[in-house]
Amino acid sequence: MDTAASAASQPAPQTAYTPEEERRVIRNTRGLPIGIKPKMVWTWPKAIIWALVAITCAIGWSVLALARGERISAVWFLVVALCSYAIAYRFYAYYIQIKIMRTNDANATPAERVHDGANFERADRRVLFGQHFAAISGAGPLVGPILAAQMGYLPSVLWIILGVIFAGAVQDMLMLWISAKRRGRSFGQMATDEMGKIGGVIISVFLVVVTAIAMAFLALVAIKAMASSPWAVFSLGMTIPIALVMGCYERFLRPGRVIETTALGFVLLVAAIVGGGMIASNPTLAPIFTLDAKQLVVALVVYSFAAAALPHWLLVTPRDYLSTLMKIGTLALLVVGIVIANPQVDMPGISTLAARSDGPTFSGNLFPFLFITIACGALSGFHGAVSSGLTPKAVEKENQIRMIGYGSMLVESFTAIIALIAAITISQGVYFSLNMSAPQIEAAAGSAYSASASPEQNAVAAVGNMDVKDIEGNQMQVTWQSHGTTYKGAEALTQAAHDVGEESIVSRTGGATTFAIGMANFLKSYLGGEGTMAFWYHFAIMFEALFILTTVDNGTRVARYQIGDLLGNVRRLRRFADPTWRPGNLVTTFIATAAWGTMLYMGVADANGGINAMVPIFGISNQLLAAGCLMLVTVCVVKAGLTKYAWIPAVPLAWDVAVTFTADFQKIFDPQLGYFAAASAWRAKIDSGALDPAALAAAHASLSNAYLDGALSVFFLVMMTAFLAVGLKVCVATVRSRRYGVEFTSEDPFVESSWFAPSGLLATKLERKARAEYELMTGAAARVDERRDEDLDDDAEARPLAGVAVGVPA
Amino acid sequence: MTGAPAAWAARLWRGVVWYLRELSGEARYDHYVERMRREHPDRTPLGEREFLRERERHEREHPNTSCCC
Numbered sequence: 001m002d003t004a005a006s007a008a009s010q011p012a013p014q015t016a017y018t019p020e021e022e023r024r025v026i027r028n029t030r031g032l033p034i035g036i037k038p039k040m041v042w043t044w045p046k047a048i049i050w051a052l053v054a055i056t057c058a059i060g061w062s063v064l065a066l067a068r069g070e071r072i073s074a075v076w077f078l079v080v081a082l083c084s085y086a087i088a089y090r091f092y093a094y095y096i097q098i099k100i101m102r103t104n105d106a107n108a109t110p111a112e113r114v115h116d117g118a119n120f121e122r123a124d125r126r127v128l129f130g131q132h133f134a135a136i137s138g139a140g141p142l143v144g145p146i147l148a149a150q151m152g153y154l155p156s157v158l159w160i161i162l163g164v165i166f167a168g169a170v171q172d173m174l175m176l177w178i179s180a181k182r183r184g185r186s187f188g189q190m191a192t193d194e195m196g197k198i199g200g201v202i203i204s205v206f207l208v209v210v211t212a213i214a215m216a217f218l219a220l221v222a223i224k225a226m227a228s229s230p231w232a233v234f235s236l237g238m239t240i241p242i243a244l245v246m247g248c249y250e251r252f253l254r255p256g257r258v259i260e261t262t263a264l265g266f267v268l269l270v271a272a273i274v275g276g277g278m279i280a281s282n283p284t285l286a287p288i289f290t291l292d293a294k295q296l297v298v299a300l301v302v303y304s305f306a307a308a309a310l311p312h313w314l315l316v317t318p319r320d321y322l323s324t325l326m327k328i329g330t331l332a333l334l335v336v337g338i339v340i341a342n343p344q345v346d347m348p349g350i351s352t353l354a355a356r357s358d359g360p361t362f363s364g365n366l367f368p369f370l371f372i373t374i375a376c377g378a379l380s381g382f383h384g385a386v387s388s389g390l391t392p393k394a395v396e397k398e399n400q401i402r403m404i405g406y407g408s409m410l411v412e413s414f415t416a417i418i419a420l421i422a423a424i425t426i427s428q429g430v431y432f433s434l435n436m437s438a439p440q441i442e443a444a445a446g447s448a449y450s451a452s453a454s455p456e457q458n459a460v461a462a463v464g465n466m467d468v469k470d471i472e473g474n475q476m477q478v479t480w481q482s483h484g485t486t487y488k489g490a491e492a493l494t495q496a497a498h499d500v501g502e503e504s505i506v507s508r509t510g511g512a513t514t515f516a517i518g519m520a521n522f523l524k525s526y527l528g529g530e531g532t533m534a535f536w537y538h539f540a541i542m543f544e545a546l547f548i549l550t551t552v553d554n555g556t557r558v559a560r561y562q563i564g565d566l567l568g569n570v571r572r573l574r575r576f577a578d579p580t581w582r583p584g585n586l587v588t589t590f591i592a593t594a595a596w597g598t599m600l601y602m603g604v605a606d607a608n609g610g611i612n613a614m615v616p617i618f619g620i621s622n623q624l625l626a627a628g629c630l631m632l633v634t635v636c637v638v639k640a641g642l643t644k645y646a647w648i649p650a651v652p653l654a655w656d657v658a659v660t661f662t663a664d665f666q667k668i669f670d671p672q673l674g675y676f677a678a679a680s681a682w683r684a685k686i687d688s689g690a691l692d693p694a695a696l697a698a699a700h701a702s703l704s705n706a707y708l709d710g711a712l713s714v715f716f717l718v719m720m721t722a723f724l725a726v727g728l729k730v731c732v733a734t735v736r737s738r739r740y741g742v743e744f745t746s747e748d749p750f751v752e753s754s755w756f757a758p759s760g761l762l763a764t765k766l767e768r769k770a771r772a773e774y775e776l777m778t779g780a781a782a783r784v785d786e787r788r789d790e791d792l793d794d795d796a797e798a799r800p801l802a803g804v805a806v807g808v809p810a
Numbered sequence: 811m812t813g814a815p816a817a818w819a820a821r822l823w824r825g826v827v828w829y830l831r832e833l834s835g836e837a838r839y840d841h842y843v844e845r846m847r848r849e850h851p852d853r854t855p856l857g858e859r860e861f862l863r864e865r866e867r868h869e870r871e872h873p874n875t876s877c878c879c
Binding site: 117118119121123124126127130131134135136137138139140214218255256257258259262312313317321375376380382383385386389390551554557558561579580618622 | 829830831832833834835836839841842845858859862866868869870871872873874876877879
């Protein structure tokens with residue numbers, strides 16, 4: 001293994017290539033080495049390592065697939081995921097790189113072509129990997145797998161891993177590739193360029209609607225975890241003053257000291273979580289911070305409108321710092337926690353609910369609704385917008401696209417695996433008690449339900465009545481381990497609530513609470529022990545809620561610009577496209593906030609808790625957007641004359657279309673699952689006049705929810721059918737007329753690069769030699785910056801970067 | 811041999827600091843000054859505060875999309 005340290009210990013740059021190596025060095029017309037041709041060089045040690053990885057992977061998969069009647073360790077999930085990712089990254093992604101992307105380091109990337117120092121600035125590949133991951137990761141992968149776990153772990157783990165390998169990561173990487181080839185143009189612009197005006201408009205409208213739905217759904221998840229919890233409300237509320245303190249600190253006291261500011265914020269955040277515990281146990285203060293779901297919606301909407309109006313440095317930017325830190329830091333803590341805690345899986349590989357369509361967390365058959373529910377952890381259409389945002393403008397060399405695009409999505413999928421582990425290692429009875437709404441518990445408990453019993457007792461009755469077995473084949477149980485004692489039944493639920501510092505944990509639908517309990521279990525195993533369960537639980541809630549709040553802020557901001565752009569297309573409203581026009585800003589912010597706020601309020605008011613109704617619409621919209629991405633990529637691949645390899649995006653496209661269109665059809669027409677069927681059922685209930693006022697209000701909310709979701713389903717179906725039809729037409733026209741190649745696309749023509757950077761995470765021996773030669777020839781080696789660390793193999797000692805364009809760009 | 815682990819640890823530490831500064835954008839101003847020095851030696855670069863305000867204004871007017879799911 002060529003480590004970085006060995007390079008650093010060599011004082012003189014070694015530039016003698018073997019003839020074999022010399023053939024792989026790409027030189028520009030000035031003779032500068034500007035890249036290395038990708039090639040798989042096999043040596044015996046490498047072959048042995050890959051053989052071992054493959055064998056481990058096969059063993060891991062067989063353990064997961066064949067475990068029957070005995071508990072398995074959750075570490076197997078990590079092993080299977082990591083080995084599969086490694087193989088996919090090394091071989092399949094490489095195959096796509098060679099056959100489709102044909103990345104050529106002789107060609108300059110947008111960062112080098114434009115290089116305005118603002119957005120088009122070269123970023124070191126390892127830094128860009130981190131930034132791209134932070135941009136694509138959201139709360140979606142933490143929610144979907146938890147809800148999907150009701151069918152057992154096997155379908156979920158298969159789809160999360162195979163889905164990301166063959167669909168999600170392929171989509172992300174190829175979107176990054178087509179955008180990098182087109183000067184970093186956005187998704188909507190590329191759709192217009194390659195598929196005409198209709199394609200572009202459809203994508204632009206779709207993005208606004210998908211953003212609003214995603215915000216409403218994720219905010220609903222956060223609110224479900226925070227409702228009636230003074231601890232969570234206090235600590236999350238404290239993030240506002242914390243952000244203000246951080247913002248002022250960075251603005252006035254220590255300008256530009258981001259790391260210091262973030263560290264300060266983190267300390268305050270931990271203090272806020274600890275303080276929340278004191279608030280929750282204080283009988284006079286606790287009621288002040290006990291808010292119900294509807295009050296929280298109002299608070300959230302008002303807050304987010306205010307956040308959009310305040311200057312960014314004051315609130316939004318500091319909170320971004322915190323959530324990025326939490327995102328990456330917590331993920332690392334969790335992986336260590338799972339390995340140390342080594343939890344046992346309680347959920348069977350395939351549960352009885354997998355064969356039914358009336359499971360509590362989501363309704364519908366495994367096909368297509370499991371795939372719709374998992375959504376972002378395996379394939380996320382929204383990443384198309386991110387991959388055509390800042391990243392393609394900052395990538396240094398074409399050969400780095402595989403690592404940044406494919407690699408980041410693999411990490412995102414890994415988060416989904418961690419969420420799945422959290423859901424399947426808690427007692428199955430606890431899982432269902434948490435994830436069933438009160439009406440579902442009543443229905444499942446049947447005759448065992450008693451209006452006078454506590455919610456815990458009813459939940460236990462429902463769990464006992466459901467036909468679901470645990471991994472050992474026994475009827476599932478509600479159990480809870482605490483301080484060495486195992487509690488059973490209603491006592492387990494009371495003890496669990498007590499351990500995490502809540503009044504009750506029954507019917508905390510939405511997945512956030514389940515995830516937080518799992519996460520607290522992993523973290524307490526090595527950080528603080530049993531007594532810290534409540535702290536870690538609220539740390540986890542904070543982690544998710546912070547994530548979601550940042551999402552809501554960013555989403556509102558992005559939606560506001562998208563709406564401004566859309567309105568700007570109309571001649572008399574052209575002024576809305578100008579982002580500096582304040583009245584226009586206020587109007588578009590209001591439209592954006594109103595859109596997701598209304599949906600959120602309707603979700604909260606829903607008689608069934610809203611999650612069940614919103615999961616499919618969220619998943620369908622996201623996965624349909626993914627179909628849009630894959631269609632656009634397929635069009636670009638066909639136009640490039642690579643029809644032979646068009647199956648690489650076309651197969652996941654076909655699968656995704658099958659999944660989304662089946663789901664959407666069922667949601668429109670099915671008499672059991674359909675939104676319109678639900679609407680008429682609610683209408684009948686309302687007309688019967690048998691409901692008391694509270695139930696009547698809830699029924700009205702459910703009715704309008706059903707109509708809204710039904711209308712959205714129809715809208716999605718029509719829009720995406722039109723988009724796919726346009727895409728197919730373009731493909732067929734291209735193949736018929738044989739108009740292949742750069743001149744028939746919006747791709748930028750070749751421009752020679754004069755920049756060198758390695759391709760992978762670690763520079764290879766050959767890359768280090770080439771870099772040494774490059775530096776010798778450009779004289780850059782003379783200006784080695786001592787602040788930079790040679791251990792990191794830095795290839796960019798003399799990078800002419802600038803934060804703001806020298807002649808500030810328009 | 812006693813110096814080797816210390817040197818290694820120091821290098822690792824500098825690597826971590828470098829990565830965090832780059833990732834968080836803290837190093838952006840340094841890059842800007844460096845570039846100004848190289849490409850426009852005749853002009854005085856903006857002070858750090860002015861630079862950060864310019865940067866903030868630029869970001870406000872050119873929002874970037876991060877994922878909402």
